[in-house]
Amino acid sequence: MDQYIKAPVSAEEIAKLHAGDYVYITGTIYTARDAAHKRMYEALQKGEPLPIPMEGNLIYYMGPSPAREGRPIGSAGPTTASRMDKYAPSLFDLGLKGVIGKGKRSQAVIDSIVKNDAVYFAAVGGAGALLSKAIKASSVVAYEDLGTEAIRRLEVENFPVIVVVDKDGNNLYETAILEYRSE
Amino acid sequence: MKTIHVSKITDNIREMCIEANHYLTDDMDRALKNACDSEKSPLGKQVLSQLQDNLKIAREDMIPICQDTGMAVIFMEIGQEVHFEGGCLEDAIHEGVRQGYTEGFLRKSVVADPLLRENTKDNTPAIIHYEIRPGDQVKIIVAPKGFGSENMSRIFMLKPADGIEGVKNAILTAVKDAGPNACPPMVVGVGIGGTFEKCALMAKKALTRSVEERSDIPYVAQLEQELLDKINKSGIGPGGLGGTTTALAVNINTYPTHIAGLPVAVNICCHVNRHAVREL
Numbered sequence: 001m002d003q004y005i006k007a008p009v010s011a012e013e014i015a016k017l018h019a020g021d022y023v024y025i026t027g028t029i030y031t032a033r034d035a036a037h038k039r040m041y042e043a044l045q046k047g048e049p050l051p052i053p054m055e056g057n058l059i060y061y062m063g064p065s066p067a068r069e070g071r072p073i074g075s076a077g078p079t080t081a082s083r084m085d086k087y088a089p090s091l092f093d094l095g096l097k098g099v100i101g102k103g104k105r106s107q108a109v110i111d112s113i114v115k116n117d118a119v120y121f122a123a124v125g126g127a128g129a130l131l132s133k134a135i136k137a138s139s140v141v142a143y144e145d146l147g148t149e150a151i152r153r154l155e156v157e158n159f160p161v162i163v164v165v166d167k168d169g170n171n172l173y174e175t176a177i178l179e180y181r182s183e
Numbered sequence: 184m185k186t187i188h189v190s191k192i193t194d195n196i197r198e199m200c201i202e203a204n205h206y207l208t209d210d211m212d213r214a215l216k217n218a219c220d221s222e223k224s225p226l227g228k229q230v231l232s233q234l235q236d237n238l239k240i241a242r243e244d245m246i247p248i249c250q251d252t253g254m255a256v257i258f259m260e261i262g263q264e265v266h267f268e269g270g271c272l273e274d275a276i277h278e279g280v281r282q283g284y285t286e287g288f289l290r291k292s293v294v295a296d297p298l299l300r301e302n303t304k305d306n307t308p309a310i311i312h313y314e315i316r317p318g319d320q321v322k323i324i325v326a327p328k329g330f331g332s333e334n335m336s337r338i339f340m341l342k343p344a345d346g347i348e349g350v351k352n353a354i355l356t357a358v359k360d361a362g363p364n365a366c367p368p369m370v371v372g373v374g375i376g377g378t379f380e381k382c383a384l385m386a387k388k389a390l391t392r393s394v395e396e397r398s399d400i401p402y403v404a405q406l407e408q409e410l411l412d413k414i415n416k417s418g419i420g421p422g423g424l425g426g427t428t429t430a431l432a433v434n435i436n437t438y439p440t441h442i443a444g445l446p447v448a449v450n451i452c453c454h455v456n457r458h459a460v461r462e463l
Contacts, residue, residue, distance in 0.1 A: 020226070035300070065250045065290040074288055075241075075250035080331045080364050102331070103364035103423070124230050124422055125331060125366035126455045129246040130237035147302055148290055160233075162226070162424060173363050176425025180224055181418030 007156070008056035009097050017119055017163050019170035024158040029058040029100070030141070033079050035149040037087040044090055051142030052151055055095035058121075062100075063148035064138070065128070073138045073154075077128030078102040081120070085109050092116040100161055104173060114169040121161035122172075134159040185319040186266045187463060189275035192323070196279025199325035199459035200255060201287035204247045207238065210393045211370075211456050214431040218368055218421075227426025231368075234421075234454060245288075249455045252289040253327030255280045255309040258388065262318035273311065281305040292330070312384065324391050326458040332369060332451045335361035338383055341445040350375060350447050351410060357449035358414050358430065363423020366453035370394060371414070371433045374448040376440035385436040386450035391458045394432035407433045431456075 005013045007027035017023065030052050032040065040050050061081055065074030081101030088099065089112035097118050102125040105113075113120055123131055137155040144150050164172045207215070215238070219231035241248040257276060269275075284291060284306035293307065294300040316322075337360075339353040354373055361369070374385025397404035410433045420426025431454070440446060 022226075022229070063250065063290065063292075065247045065252055066288045068245065068288050074290070075247040075252075077250050079251070080334065082364065102366065104362060122363070122422065122424070124233050124237075125363075126249045126329075126453050127233050127237040128250040129241040129244065129248055130233055132246055133240065147304070148292070162422075164424075172425075173423055176224075176226070176420065177362075177418040177423075179418065180227075180420055180425045180427055182416045183413070 004158070007058050009058065010056065011117060014097055014117055014119055014167055017166055019163050019166045019172040019175065021163045023121065023161050023163060025058070025161060026157050026159070027155070029060050029154050029156055031060045031062045031152040031154060033061050033063050033149050034083055035146045036143050036151050037084050039143055041087045041090065050094070054091055056097050058098045058100060059091070059096060060100040060154065064132070067138070073132050073135050075128030076132040076135055078123040078125055081105055088112065092118050105165060110165055110169055110171065113165050114167060117167045119163060119167060120165035122164045123161050131159070184264050184266055185262070186268055187321060188269040189267050189272055190269055191463065192272065192275045193279040193282065195323060195461055195463065196257065196276055196325060197282040197286065199323065199461060200280055200283025200289065200327065203325050203327050203457040203459040204252045204287065204289055205241050205245060207248070207456070208458065210395045211431070212238070214394045215368070215454060218428040218431060222421065222426055222428045224420055224426035226424050227421040227428060230421035230424060231428065247289060248457070249329060249453070250290055251292060251329035251331065252284070253329045253457070254293055255306060256326045256328050256387065257309050257311045258314070258324040258326070258391065259311060260314045260316050260322040262316050262320045264319040265321055276311055277307045277309055280309045281307050321463040323461050323463070324458055326391055329453060329455065332361070332365040332453040335365045336386070336450045337448070338379065339447045340379065341447055343443070343445050345445060347406070349445065353447045354410055354433070354449055355413060357451065359417060359419070361451050362419050365451045366455070367419055367423055368421055368428045368431050368454050370431050370452045370456040371410070372450040372452060373433065373435040375435060375437045375446070377438040377446060378440070379446060381438055382446040382448040383450070385438060386448035389434040389436045390450060390452045390456060392434045394434070394456070398435055400437065403435050403437060407435050
């Protein structure tokens with residue numbers, strides 16, 4: 001079913017989401033991919049604070065192409081989530097409520113999603129031009145030296161995603177395939 | 184003998200990097216449109232319809248089709264009667280990539296060292312493959328390759344006794360392991376035979392073949408069709424969210440090999456199977 005949520009998200013809103021739901025997100029989300037995750041992970045290991053708030057927030061695994069003049073951002077589709085598997089559980093433990101990416105997650109990440117009542121969304125991979133239209137503003141908030149991999153705060157309006165793993169651990173990638181398998 | 188100034192190579196490659204990242208070739212466009220019409224899963228159809236909208240926005244608003252504008256893979260097919268003047272050909276190619284990615288608002292995704300990982304900030308160097316051909320033509324193929332699908336590519340050093348069934352299993356294994364990570368519907372480039380590096384290069388080049396043309400070797404053409412049917416019965420579907428369209432084509436290139444070997448490389452490409460082709 002179609003659902004509309006605000007970001008940051010409340011526990012009540014997360015509880016309503018089920019694997020297979022088509023969800024439109026409006027509000028503030030953050031981007032981080034490989035290099036930013038590595039830095040945040042190292043900061044945590046050293047006991048240093050993170051540059052962005054985790055509690056109730058969503059992280060979009062994305063590194064955009066450069067914006068043309070007068071536009072907030074360039075092409076802006078999801079990157080493969082599994083490269084962040086090593087880092088994700090420690091962020092969920094700090095209150096991160098959801099991540100947006102594409103592709104399979106490890107069992108450790110799925111267990112962490114269930115334990116923390118969080119959610120894994122997929123955006124359509126390779127639809128970066130279309131997805132950029134739902135991003136109304138973008139500003140670099142940390143690790144500017146990482147270029148496309150810097151952490152950005154995005155203001156999004158009806159940003160389209162699909163629930164792949166819900167807080168109960170249902171996994172759309174596993175169930176949907178069975179429905180159309182005809183081998 | 185034909186003389187070509189290397190600045191002409193730079194100019195063409197600059198334009199081709201930008202072109203490939205905003206427009207798909209006509210065969211890819213048609214294949215994606217047909218997939219959108221024939222997909223059985225409602226969610227799969229929704230994903231494919233988003234991809235149609237995405238292609239339209241990309242070409243009309245000049246926003247790259249995908250934010251991963253890739254590492255620039257360049258095939259140079261050079262006639263042996265061509266003479267280049269005005270500087271180093273290889274430098275001219277890298278310069279074209281530098282200009283294309285900088286002026287075209289394309290993402291800079293290349294790091295200078297695989298372990299130290301500092302971004303080169305202009306997407307160079309390119310990956311360049313040269314082939315020497317008869318005649319006085321230069322054919323350039325610019326194929327920007329994203330790494331979501333590149334990371335799911337595989338090489339299998341099979342034994343001759345594994346035979347055609349072994350080859351089929353290898354290709355299906357690679358595709359199923361890739362699943363949603365490779366942004367299906369994918370194009371599957373396969374190299375069979377040669378040596379370790381030759382089969383990988385054939386698999387890469389197979390991705391630049393039309394998705395509408397089958398191999399001119401009858402049994403290979405049959406193998407391409409059989410594997411495409413099998414892949415589309417896997418259920419993976421558009422975006423890996425279930426459906427009847429998992430691949431648009433399986434393109435297989437072959438080459439003679441050693442009595443002791445049967446190398447198979449599978450280079451997977453996402454639905455943004457980009458390449459621009461020009462002849463000078």
